[in-house]
Amino acid sequence: MKTANKQKANQKNQHALICSFLAAFFLNLSALFSQNEKPKDTANFIYYPDKIMVRANLSTQSDDYFLKDKKGTNLDLETNNSYKLFLSIDYKFIGFSYGFYPKFFGGNKDEDLKGKSSFSDYNFRFFLGRWLQTVNYSKTKGYYVANMSEFDPNWIKGKDPYLQFPDFKTMQFGMSTSYLFNSKFSLKSITSFTEWQKKSDGSFLPSLIYSYNTIRSKSDDLDGKQKEFDLKLAAGYYYNFIIHKKFYMAPNLSPSLGVKFMKDKSRDSGVETVEKETYFTRNLDGGLKIGYNSDRILFGASLNFSVSSYNEDKNNVISNDKVYGLLYFGYRFNAPGFIAKPVEKIDDKIKML
Template sequence: MSTNFELRPDFPPQLGLIFICFYFLTSFGFSQSNIKQGDSTYLVPYLDKIIVKANLETQTDEYQYRNQDDGTRIHLIPNNVYRLFLSLDYEFLGVSVGIVPRFLGANSDEDLKGESSFTDYRFRFFLGQWVQSLEYSKVSGYYVKNTGDFVPDWTEGVDPYLQFSNLTSSKYGMSTSYVFNPNFSYRNIVYQNEWQKKSSGSFVGTLFYDYNTFTFNELDIDSKERFFNIRLAPSYYYTYVMRENWFASGNLSPSLGIRFSKSTSFDGTTTEVETKSYLTRSVSTGLNLGYSSKKVIFGANLTFNASWYNEGQNSRTENDRFYGVLYVGYRFEPPNVVKKLFKPFTGN
């Protein structure tokens, strides 16, 4: 089951919302000099340096739906092997763009798995012990990883997978984090725009809130699900500085939240609308090994994340992911024109 994929390269108009948020945030003119800083013997901030970085990760947007009565499940996954994020950070602002690089195996085996597209834009604001992030992402084109459970005599690597090229998911998300220990650098292990010089740990409270759409238009069925998630994650992070430049860190992050869902489907004659709310649960843990100096940063981390919620007495949605990230970056002095542009907001 496969249809032709239609490439849509248009710039998403929803990014206007992000730019509006950026305008109002920067218009308040937060000054880094008025924000409490940690002990300089524990961490060194590099907000006054431009940091360019590349992240290569194996994370994908996977969905698993399980029928608890008979144990059957369907596993949907896009045809993306790797994702590349290019980012730039300076002072209180960070920006990154995510793409799927074809030269690294993106959309491999298109004749068997179909074609997928991926778009991701992220903005982040650093305000002392607070971190605010904004995100827009979109994925189109999925295939059924467990096709053999539905097609008799199906042979992996020979027969095409079941494909849903018109299945699209999009996300407009934000998160607000607070680091309780000012001597612990959350930014060192997540964004790499600080340098943790002494071992330290901290609780990090994060509130996630996002709006998502899941659309399907195929086989004479036109359906759309909209859902809003809000969840709180009380996490704990610890960084062990092995040597002056080398560090290892770990974290554990359970979370509990609520999902409000509205689904609409049209089969050519009848429109059905359904609204529901769910209690969501998730737990995430990760390990990070990295190197940080005045100019060069690089490292790798592994993350496992499990999330689930019950859609009813007989069905459950699960999403278990294990993925890795490689990153490398470089810090350098900003040009004078950039310093002048940010001076009204930083006071530097």
Template sequence: MPRYLLIYPIRFSLLGIFLCCLLFNVWHGHSQQDSTRIVTYTDKIILKANIDTRADALLYRNQDEGERLELTPNSRYRLFLSLDYEFIGVSVGLVPKFLGANSDENLKGKSSFTDYQFRFFLGKWVQGLSYSKTKGYYVRNTADFAPNWTEGTDPYVQFNNLTNSHYGMSTSYVLNPNFSYRNIIYQNEWQKVSSGSLIPTLYYDYNIFSFDELGISSKEKFFNLRLSPRYFYTHVFHENWFVSGNLSPSLGVRFSKEETMESEAIEIEHSTYFTRSFSTGLNLGYSSEKIIFGLNLTFSSDWYNEDSNSSVETDQLYGVLYFGYRFQPPKFIENTFKPFSGN
């Protein structure tokens, strides 16, 4: 039986358990409110470094012909540096050479990656803004297209001018006031008592996927809109340690415009797709007055059908290692933010 047919029963079984947990915790969260359950560190500056293994991979499958194309950039690790203070946070992501990124450019080609993220906290609301750009991909399953190809010796098929630009936004709302979303995502709070919450999130993003090689110039512009009833639960098993898990199914729609130019002839095609997504993660973290660190493991899958025979899917399993430090801000920063912080 094909793998994708096995995935659906598992996903919907998890979704049933997920929805039952949501109903209980939404009721439980509104019936008990205790501000002493959460310690805030928003008055401290938090500097943090993340190292993750996530890659912007893409899988294209043609079921009739039994073909699949796996595209991925040549970047083993990504480094994010972030700063959070009061109601605002910012992070910058890149692929540094010292982490061994692109060390095998002779085989997989050269890739570049940049990422900028901003976040704003307005009570229970969290607003995110992001921009990222990835350039340079190689065909991970080159052996399927070149029978005489030898791994480790022959170069992969490469698309050095293949570029993916992403402009994204997200709006989240934390339903349970006794659950700290900031504790597990941004580490500017500390949750003292185990709790969970439904965090419905609306994602909306604009993407440009461009290709200019072999005499063919193609550009796909698409807008994604999807809603996810995400659920998070944090178990505090020590004064300074916690473990947190989450489930995030979602449904959405993609509006696409594809422009292709070959031999000075331009073709334009408009399409609309219904998208599905599922992700889950596990986070083990430590927090003290000044030091924070942890490990986060995440699996995510996004897919949609282009037509009755072709589908596009992105499956990712990656880890994130983070380390941060909290400290008192300089007086001039405190005075600048004081009118907005309510302190």
């Protein structure tokens, strides 16, 4: 018991330390460096070559797994969280964000009924000319059965506890490689916000997405570990409508097809079984962003959706459908010399690609 409490305390301390460090970093830099330098202006874009962009993104995105049984009762597993908070920093061609569950916003108050959930996410992004490379690692733990009434007709919402899986854990390491076809469209103007697009335009953005996932579940007699390798090819299209110079509306749609290689290893009452399967996956992602941009401050909102599924067998379909909103607020300030000089050298080489 003491060990479990110690681990939880360490996790909280790590999250608090990271958040405190980022907050102190942003505040100190914005106070130390002047705001006199003007952004570089061209016919199609406004560049902010010496500005660091920091943002806070509040998302309603949830983590869930949905097992559709054509002959029986569906199973809906969800995490106990209301919001996700992502703190981001972008400069020139490189960006980083850290995501977690912000309990100080009042989420997860019903842990006595749904159990506890934890989440952490680390994302790096690199703009290399017209190429975009992302690297992501995320970890989620603690799920409950959201559709309890379908399993127990006597179950009362808000009074009876949900069936919980506190040791159900998912980890994902993923990467994506994308290419921007239209040089007159700035993907940065709606992602990292290190540029601003002056004229409405769009571009085809194909992407190769690859990820390695592990799903771990434990109970009294059952210990299971599922490993997945996903490979997807997406045909994305993005457009940015510029409204009255400082406002924008940017829809995007990205259908994709892929293949999933799965290895399921489980031990039930001392008996170990190993299964290997290959599935074809279907995915559709999209959304709409709206916002305001100035030389220093920007803010906005987006509505996003993600639909993915594959047929496990003739009777079962595994799906993961999400619809979520996001609010963001960002601020630009001058980059200090010890950051600007080495990054500028690398950036000059990238522009030659």
